[in-house]
Amino acid sequence: MASGLAALLDDVAAIARLAAASLDDVSAAAGKASVKAAGVVVDDTAVTPTYVTGFSPERELPMIWRIALGSLRNKLLILLPAALLLSALLPVAITPLLMIGGAFLCFEGAEKILEIVHGGHGEEAAPEEGDPAHLEKEKVSGAIRTDLILSAEIMAIALADVASKPLWEQGVVLVIVSILVTIGVYGAVGLIVKLDDIGLHLARRGGAAIRAVGRSLVRLMPMILSLLETVGMVAMLWVGGGIILHGLEHSPLSALPHLVHAASAAVSHAGIIVWTIGALLSAIFGFLVGLGVVAVVHAVQKVRGKNQAFTSP
Template sequence: MPSGLVALLDDVAGITKLAAASLDDVGAAAGKAGTKAVGVVVDDTAVTPRYVVGLAPERELPIIAKIALGSLRNKLLILLPAALILSAFAPWAITPLLMLGGAFLCFEGAEKVLEAFGAAGHEEVEETPMEAAHLEASKVSGAIRTDLILSAEIMAIALADVADSPLLTQGVVLVIVGVGITIAVYGVVGLIVKMDDIGLHLARRRAASAQLIGRWLVRGMPVLMQVLSVVGTAAMIWVGGGILVHGLEVLGVHEPAGTIHHAQEAVAHASGPLGGFLGWLVTATASGIFGLIVGGLIAFALHQIHKLRH
């Protein structure tokens, strides 16, 4: 009997170690996949605060919460099953779909760059007055629709990074990435939209240090939004271009990936201790330039089609 109990305990210990190792693998894969989606995450964080502009301050956090819940539904109830079905029955389609998403990111980024230089961008829809409840519902539904596109890209990037793992591991990683990124994005968004309120509250305090911090927060809010917009646009173009470069290489088209790799290695070898960072910077810059060119061509083509139709 004792020997049987010892054997059982050994088996339990072995299973526990195996489970712990599996969790470590899943955690590492989720972290790596989430890191690769950083460009889309930054853009998501930059885009979302605009959906509470013009609404009552006391409704800002409830609206962000509604959008976050909709984002979770998008990721877990729509995109997760679709991703697992795709991985199980049509894994060959992952790279082309990922490239379509990358091209969309490049297009969106190029549109924002063109708009910054005064070119015509997305058509502006004339807003008509509506009651507060209807306006809130309209903004929430619009934000959730936009989130579906960004979430699809995040999940596709994560799926491509664990495509060779067992289906169960893929599912767990996608759940971790989806939930983790949603909490991170909308937690930061909540802080951003309430930053001016926090600043006003501190500015009314008696302590001089609190007043200084409060005024800094209020004045810094527009600057932060502008920086987020620029960083989000740059991240979209860089990530989209990188996806296209890698996708072309996977499909057998070795340029521009080959040239970028050679440039990255040359800079890395010539830069000593800074080689890793400067090599990455070369890759990111080259991917961004390629993404901007592709996005600009797509934007130009769509604008010409729009002119012909009208």
């Protein structure tokens, strides 16, 4: 009995030592996966403030808190189990799913650019009417649904980066990435939507320099939101195009990603310049892919519209 207990304790100690030795690997993997998902994170941060515009300032942070909790539920209760099951049962599907998600990002980015080109970007939406509590609930629900798509892409990127790790380590990394990304995104969103209130507060108090800073913040808020939207749009194309190019590396179309790498290296051997050129080419490729998806989606919608008109009495 004693020897059995001693052997059990030895096994527990060995497992503890193994877990401790793996913590550094887990932390490094989580950090690397979070960085790779940065493009989607930027887009998530740029998109979310639009869901709380038009509501009273005192409701902005509670709405963001509810969206953040919904985002964490999306990641931990829906996407994490699905990702681990996929990794355990059908790991070969990770890359195709990533590419589908990348194509969706390209579609979103290209569609936003087309809206700007055709003048839709500048049109102001009509103010929504109805019970404020009901409108708030609808906005929060819509934001959480949108977050599910973006969070799925973040989790897929993180999963692909740790696919060779043991299943328990994949789970820990995905949990860490989920928490870090959620805190980062919605902490930044909370700060962004409150910048104008902070500016007003500073403009009414303190010395002349502080008041000038406050007035500048209030004036710059529309520009900041517009810049964020543009950055998010470019990030979608860059990340989506990059994901698809990476997925094509071991396919009959491998010449495309190799061409991008060769073009980046031909411009300069400096790391930051190579990365910048590669990101730019990925974004251009993503835009072209997005245009193709937009054309297909609009063609399908047109055919469905004709069919509905044909079958309606």
